[in-house]
Amino acid sequence: MICVSVSACGILTEAPAKKLLKRADYPVDFGEFLSQNNAYHRYEELVYFLASHGAHEIVPVWQLLQQGSDWKAHGLPKYAIPPRERWNDMINTLVFLKYDLIPYIGPVKVLSGFRTPQYNSFAGGANQSRHLQFSALDLRPMAKIERSQLHGILQNRWSTLGKDYNLGLGLYSGTRFHVDTGGFRRW
DSSP states (O other): OOOOOOOTTOSOOHHHHHHHHHTOOSOHHHHHHHHHTTOHHHHHHHHHHHHHTTOSSSSOGGGGGBOOSOTGGGTOOSBOOOOGGGGGGGHHHHHHIIIIIHHHHOOEEEEEOOOOHHHHHHTTOOTTOTTTTTOEEEEEESSOOOHHHHHHHHHHHHHHHHHHHTOEEEEOSTTOEEEESSSSEEO
């Protein structure tokens, strides 16, 4: 398993960490979710946790908390914050994105990150979905890329580095795809 180390600067100090949250780089509906669920403090702790592992600027942190795109049809919340004991599970997935995927396909948008059991069930997710464990992401490249080219790159990254990362790779319609670091497999 590949792990990221804390930067040479050492532990993240409170002053630089506060800058992470002053940007308010999340959408209005996420801010409403935080307010309505009294979750700002937990979100702040998650941002600091990811920053202390050098994993906070790979994708916007709020995107990691999107359950999926069909939340409204199921009458479920669009966002959910995973339990603290699962936060470390996302680190290797983000490290894979940062060093071994984004350099090949460019920036990505998270379409689904952490899921509650209820949302996962309604979405037809697997009983042992890595989304439940906060180690999986459904993504789409932000740059225009042909599906065949994307799939070629993804399959190459999986066959080259998959065992090292314990990488799960799922290829979906269009340019949507799944990555997780919870088991070496592909579908």
